[in-house]
Amino acid sequence: MDGPVAIGAETRKMQESLTHQTAGPEAVRSAVVFVAEAMLRPGDWRGNMRSVLARLGEATRSSRVHLVICEGGADGGVASLEAEWVAPGISTQIDNPALQGFRWRNLGLARWEDLLSRGDIVSGVRDTFPPGEREALDAQDILSIALVPIFCGHDWWGLIGFDDCLTTRDWSAPEIDILRTAAWIIGAIVERDRATTALEQSRALFRDFAEASADSFWETDPSHRFTRFEGSHQPNVSPQGDGVIGKVPWSLPGIDSADPSWQRLFALLRRRKSFRNHRFTLTDADGEPRYFALSGKPRFDLRGNFLGFRGSGAEVTAEVEARRQAETLRQTLAAAIDSISDGFILYDRDWRLVRCNDRWREMVGDDADLFTPGMPYTHIIRTRVARGSIRSALGREEEFVRECFERRRDPQQPAEIEWSDGRWVRVTARRMPDGGMVVLVSDITALKQREASLLAAKEEAERLHLAKSNFLAAASHDLRQPLHALGLFVAALHKTVRSQRGRSILRNMERSLSSMQAMFHSLLDISKLDAGVLAPERTHFPIDRLMGDLVEEFRPEAEQKGLELRYVPSSATVESDAGLLERVLRNLLANAVRYTITGRILAGARQVDGAVRIEIWDTGVGIPSDQLDKIFEEFHQIADSNQSGQQGLGLGLAIVSRTASLLGHPVDVRSKPGRGSVFSITVPTVSPEDIAPGGCLGETMPVEPVMPRSRVLVIDDDDSVLTSMCDLLGSWSCTVDTARSPAEAEALVKKTPPDVIIADYRLGTGETGIQTLDDLRTRFALDVPGILITGDTAPDRLKEARTSGYHLLHKPLQPARLRTLLAYVMGNAGRRKSKAEVEELSRVS
Known part of the structure; x- marks a missing residue:
């Protein structure tokens, strides 16, 4: 707040002279009369407040008179200095921001707020106030003060304050009473203005309602004839445009006075009772029905004489029509719902x-x-x-x-x-x-029944598929045993048959044996795919090397049939599993050679958007369009495909499709019956710089690897297999021990430990080759390689063998593969094999 104001000596002397004069009661009363006259003048009382304060200040010889308005009452509201008069030389506070929107408690004046809100006056000399209140008085140079509360009705509205800044003063009881009167006048005028404003607002609200309302207002005389009908919905009920003035309600056109609802209304009118929302229908000048609702109450004068009825009315035609439409819509909707x-x-x-x-x-x-x-x-x-x-x-x-x-x-x-x-x-x-x-x-009962039927059919199909798989596995195993022994015997004959005639017969036996082995390997591939034991190991390699080797592999067979087999070299480097991709391409080339009777076969690769599409064209029998999707199913064969004279199991393309899906390489086929087919597989390419150094195991191994002299223990419960294996291994300069059971193997190992153990998966004792190998290695602390040979194609058997950690070969065994594997494991005895090496050595196709 403002600090003390220096007052000139002459000004101070004048003020002291004025303040020492006694302000007579008549002067103050005269000032109060002036307050009443000024506040009652036309216009806003705020415009006269400056002169009111000035007159009161002069009459009371105060230094400063001010008006404070409180907003929010005594519940913690805020107060503001609204108007002020000051004597000459006294500091003004009207522009003091601390007195605008202040809270009494924040200024340390909570006691004043409590007193004033209860209607008590705050007055006294500065030194009689508590310290916190004295600070507030000192800030405005106040030596004595009187604050008189102003009430509007029962609400504390504000106060009028009288400050003495030059001398002290004790206000007398008569003076206080006069000041209360002035405050009461101000409060009464403010309250009157509030009431006037509220009345005007109510009148304006009523006028707005009357102008905007859809209702009409009416009156009748004591005989119930309409004397007034004002509003926007006065019925026009005759061709001449006559309204309802002068008519009684029951005389209007379309009114059926015998209707029970009208009878009830007439009874209320006779009894002079109020009624509400009486509905009726009138026919207008055009013959159209119009619907109205009336409400009314009786009127009486001060003596109780009946003057008629007054009320409101509204045309409800739109409402009635809307209700009818809503009912029609409801009925339509109900009919639709029921349908x-x-x-x-x-x-x-x-x-x-x-x-x-x-x-x-x-x-x-x-x-x-x-x-x-x-x-x-x-x-x-x-x-x-x-x-x-x-x-x-x-x-x-x-x-x-x-x-x-x-x-x-x-x-x-x-x-x-x-x-x-x-x-x-x-x-x-x-x-x-x-x-x-x-x-x-x-x-959805029928749907659920169909689903149940489909589920039962699916389960039956799965059962049949499992039975087929088990049958094939069992039949495959039983057939592989003699075929396996036959292959070993044929391999052993190579060193004993010398005549040209004998070698010719031996080659024919090998070709027949090779065809049978190919069929069994197809079954094996399907079993591996079913078992999920084929996990692609992607590497980067040039496709030309793989394709060139395969074409050269099939060239003798093609030339024997009089076919031209041509390959267009490619410089592409691909990312794939070389072994699995080789199986796919081998099956495609085998099919092309098998089913092409005359003409030629062309293999090549085309670059396509970050990939290479390997294509194999043939001029074979072709495939009907309705068979193109079925040829990739297991055991599916085309009826006319056997005219080539060669018949397989119908698994080659199933293997192609499932292996390509495993690799993520799309396979496509186009064909025209009698003209040939084009099979393709799309493989992603990489930069040639991404090829890893070194090559596959097959490239570093010689075709006829040198076998070190070694002792081999062979465990099998089939005498023919033992005999043929003994002959074959003996021809490779191996010392062979044979055992028909785990017990015999244990005795042999105890006598002379072997350099390598070859065990059949199934042994007649009920034990498996895996268990026997594990027992021998554990019991005798053997650190020798183990090779499993199995004729099983059941998926669970393949998984068990694959995860055993031993090398795996499948019956019927190719002797060259066994020789290669033996040469490898013997030449690397004691060196830990990488996963890639074990996988590569164990693959068969």
Whole structure:
């Protein structure tokens, strides 16, 4: 707040002279009269407040007189200095920001606020006030003060204050009473202005309502004739345009005075009773019906004499028509709902039933009694569950009810529920904008029955597939044993047969044996794919090397059939599993050679958007268009494909498709019957710089590897296999020990430990080759390589053998592969093999 103001000596002397004069009561009373006259002048009282304060200040010889208005009353509201008069030489406070929007408590004047809000006056000399209040007085140079509260009705509105800055003063009781009178006058004038303003607002509100209202206002005389009918809906009931003035209500056209509703109204009029919303119909000049509603109450003068009725009226034609249209729409909607083939249920925002269709009542049967309008959803669900109507709820009643409530709160996904009569329903709910819910219930029993039939058919197909797989595995194993022995015997004959005739027969035996082996290897590949034991190991390599080797592999067979086999070299470097990709391409080339009778075969590669498409063209028998999707199925063969004279198992293209899918390489086929086919596989390419140094194991191994002299233990329960294996290994300068059982193997190892052990997977004792190898290595602390030979193609057997850690070869065994593997494991004895090496050495195709 402002500090003390220096006052000139002459000014101070004048003020002291004035203040020492006694202000007579008459002067103050005169000032109060002036206050009343000034506040009652036309216009806003605020415009006269400056002169009012000045007159009071001069009459009371105060230094400063001010008006403070309090907003919010005594409940912690704020106060502001509204107007002020100051004597000459006294500091003004009207521009002091601390006195605008202040709180009494913040200035340390909470006691003053409490006193003033109760109607008490705050007055006294500065030195009589507490320290905190004295600081506030000192800030405005006040030596004594009087604050008189102003009330509007019962509300504390503000105060008028009188400050003495030059001398002290004790206000007398008469002076205080006069000041209270002045404050009362100001409060009364403010209250009157408030009331006047409120009245004007009410009048304006009523005028606005009358002008904007759709109602009309009417009066009648004591004989019930209309004397006034004002508003926008005065009925025009005759061709001449006459209205209703001078007419009684029951004389208007279209009124049936015998109607019970009019009889009730006439009784109220005779009894001079109020009535409300009486509805009736009039026919207008054009013969069209118009609908009205009247409300009224009787009028009486001060002596109680009946003057007639006064009331309001409104034309409700639009409302009646809207109701009719709504009813028509409701009936149409109800008909549409009832025609829905599904059950329909509508709940309001409080989850009470609004309606359901006949189809739903038909669906629920004996529970239809629950679906009456107003029935709570909770009661419906719990009652149906208690009655046992819902099989999906049996044994889990409370859990089912909770699920229904959760779907009610969040109806996202349809629910499928089984009823106790065996029917299945799908419940779909949608929330309405008003918070209600629409529920559609579809009978999906037939669908569920079809699904059950399909599931049963699927399970039967899986059972048959498993039976087929087990049969093939068992038959494959039983057939592989003699074929395996035959292959070993044929390999051993190479060093004993010398004549040209004998070698010719031996080559024919090898070709037949090779064809049989190819069939068994196809079964093996399918089993591996079923077992999921083929895991691609992607590397970067030039496709030309792989394709060139395969073409050269099939060239002798093609030339023997008189076919031209040509390969267009490619410089592409691809990213794939070389072994698996080789199987795919070998099968495609084998099919091309097998099913091409005359003409040629062309192999090559085309660059396509970051990949290379390897294509194999042939002029073979071709494939009908309706067979193109079926040729990749297992055991599927085209009827005319055997005209080539060669017949397989129908697994080659199934292997191609599933292996390519495993690699992520798309396979495509185009064909025209009688003209030939084009098979292709698309493989991603990389930069030639990405090729890893070194090559595959097959490139570093010689075709006829040198076998170190070694002792080999062979474990097999088949005498023919033992004999043939002994002959073959003996021809390779190996010392061979043979055992028909794990016990015999144990005795042999105890006597002379071997350098390598070859064991059949199935042994007649019930033990497996894996168990036997593990037991021998553990019991005798052997650190020798182990090789498993198996004729099993069952997926679980393949998984077990693959994860055993031993090298794996499949029957019928190719002697060259066995020799290569033996040379490798013996030449690297004691060196830990990499996973890639083990995988490469164990692959067969």
